[in-house]
Amino acid sequence: MQIGRPPEDRSRISFLAKEGNLPDSDRPGGPRDDEALLEECRAGNLSAFEHLYEMHGARMKSIAANLLGNLADAEDAVQDCFLKVYRGAASFRGASRLSTWIYRVLVNSCYDMLRKRRRYPLEARSEGETLASGREAVTPASDHPLRLSLEACVKDLEPRRRAAFLLFEVEGFTHREVGDILGVPEGTSKTLLFEARRELQRRLWKRGVVPRVGA
């Protein structure tokens, strides 16, 4: 199950990916540590990537959807991220955990897409954005009445503050992880989050959703 091998091997990769016929030892959730996974990624082992996808795919999609503003672009960003992880695995030195590195690649992919396409302000939609197939994002079971207003305000945040807010408050990363993902010290992550929340409170006040607070 090697990637980037001659064509005769690729048919097998497609078959394995399509049918999910992976050995039990390669099944997602198996006892794999970062080191072993990284080695498998470097070797181009498709099951390692499937394992990463099973572990992080949903969270990656959510982050990308919130950063990019629509679901189809989010899926493209996740795909792009996996390709970059494959290409970059050989040069990854393990300065951070494999998982945080992957999210860092993802966030950078999203920024690249925003820069390249320059259409976020026009196409950014929150809920109800459908894919070509008509599928839609579902609202979590624990919906909150502030959600729509908050979502609209988050979209207008400065990109680094928005990323810090989404990673910490929405996706539940620690400040250390957020720092690793954004390539900033842990303290800067805290500052970015604080600034994001202050800005959000100000914007929510402007919309008349929450009581006014000062600068």
Next chain:
Amino acid sequence: MNSGECRQFDKALARGQEAVAALEIHTASCGDCRERLRVWKEISQAAPALKKEWESPDLFSRIARALAAAPPHGAQAPALPRRRATWIPAAAAAALFVLSMIGLSVFKPGESGREPISNLRVSREPLMTEQTLNEVESAEAKYLQSIEKLSRVARPRLESPGTALLAAYKEKLELLDSAIAETRDQIQQNRFNTHLRRELLAMYQEKQRTLQDLMKEAKS
């Protein structure tokens, strides 16, 4: 106490997160700052609802195909097989064909006694028939009536929202009403657009749910 009387929260915000955390002591004796701190915390409570979840049954197979097509490490990578790329050649061909036809019509207007292009009529066979459309509009009107009934019941609560939560419901309903009005305008331009009608239905459903939640909140 209003914001003009107590500036502790404002000052704490200006000083930083530790100062805000230290406000807990002050809020024991200041109701205004207590309310502001509660809202500050409510942003964190609302944040997880921004998480997006949706099914992507073919995403990993797309990734697997892209990985399988990727060259070995260090080589130049090919372009990603993006979902949009498939229709571009077909669209380009279609555009070329249409432009050619327009060109022929414009530059050879009298050759075969054809009508000018401005007089050509494009066949517009709607996806929905008139009868189906009438049924949809009738069902929509009934549904709208029931939501309006619910809105009338909720109106007194919305006119003077006593809590931040009710104010948030009000904001959400205003946003929904604005989106509904916009979509209805678009539908008026093409009454047969099923996609817009589905969007409109989803908005009505969301409004209904919000009104029901609001009434529950107002009762509790």
